[in-house]
Amino acid sequence: MRPRVKKIIIGVLDVVLGAYLVLAVTSFNKPKVVDRYCSKVEITIADSTDAGFLSAPEIKSLLQAKNLYPLGKKMSTINPRSLEEAMAPRGGSGLPFVKTAECYKTDDGHVCIIITQRTPLIRVKSARGDDYYLDDQGGTMPNSKYTSDLIVVTGAVSNSFARYYITPMARAIMGNDFWKNQIEQINITNDLGVELVPRVGNHIIYIGQLPWGKYKSQIDRNVAAYVNKKLDRMLKFYKYGLSKVGWNKYSYIDVELDNQIVCTLRHEVRKEDTAESEAPEADKAQPRSTGHHDSDSLARHDI
Template sequence: MTINFNWKQILIVACNVIVGIYLVLAVTAFNNPDEAMAEQCTEVKIDIEQESMEGFLNPGEVKKLLSQYKLYPLSQPMNTISPRKMEETLLKSPFVEKVECYKTLSGHVCINIKQRIPVIRIMAINGDSYYLDHHGNIMPESGYATDILIATGNITKRYAQNVLSKVANKIVSNSFWRNQAVQLNVLPNQTLEMVPRVGDHIAFLGSPNNIDTKLERLRKFYIYGLNKAGWNKYNYINVEFNNQIICKKNNRQI
């Protein structure tokens, strides 16, 4: 008795069985992701978004903060790691603006952070000392030193957040003034003085209005005036009024 096999049909059936088994395993893995994951976290990847200005956060600080709450995931079982709890904890830091945490099937935990960037340090005459970010939010003092614009004088927190943060943003967003402006001083009547990095003088900006126009007028005076007359010729330069600059000569000039 001769048995004839339909090899084509057998091959089709075998392929269908293999595909069926694959689909069952895939659906099972999808519905039970923890079982498909590595058993333990083997690596923590911390990515802190870089800005034009230096911030306060580094991977060591992130690890320290998570460890305080026993949430640092390295060597922990993957099915016990909660990215949401990690995000909620990191957002408690005044230096974190946004954060995203997630797990990978290869046993890695990824932490992506956008940090708050300080634009000005407030050192008020009443003893207040803190930083402001570019949104005007208050950031506490940090032991981390950074080269940043400083504001001194008669400063309330309301004035700092509503006025100085806007002035600081205009300064740090301009490459010329970001390098030239060192300090703002708030006088009792809430007008502003600026101390430059180069030149033996103080620039009086007046009220914190039309700052863009005043800074541009002063920049042109630096380029076309002081470059020729000498950077130490004047000790006080007033750009408060439109279309004019009032200068007081430096009597100490040699």
């Protein structure tokens, strides 16, 4: 063998041997994955800017209560699936505002938890004392200490009526840029008529009873079509009626009938009559909603 070739071979072997020794020393000093302990837990609330019903400390407290919080535990004993199931609301053991929970481990000893929240669509405060949220799928969520600027539903609202009828109505309202900002309250009368309380304008909008259906998909379609039709007519009345006579001229606006809007003229109270006609404190506390209009001062508009 030529001396030059021999030197090249020896040089290559030296490089390979050196690389092997470096890897061997590194592997020896680096802890095995099975022996490593969790050094950090990263909890991310994916949509916290849109819905503030969950916080990282709440997730931590839930896992600690179930002895599942991974910090300080061996990575080999941490089961991401168990953590996900503990946070999900299935079976009532998780957090009701959790929509999805994803958990995974990293090679450097970290456990990452990513949470998405259920989106509250509307708040229900029924006459019988119920107070809860509905999500966009009709699921119920308990009242929370966190506040949210949602439309409030009051009156004769049963749980099933809220889930099957209020939900598609709320979706129709929230899908309209104008009405989702204009409506602040929905009141259900004893005969299940629907009254809408706007933010702008001192009046009540009555749209009638929501159409019934046998199946959920049928109810969703019928209610959405009905509500959109009534709101479209009311928007035209805003543009071509109230814009001319004033937004506070009528106290009650009934759009239940097709091709006609029935309005109750507002009763003007004279200043000298105020002291005599002032309502007792108990009456003042009643909701703004008045049920069907009972005044004899009506105006009818063809729309």
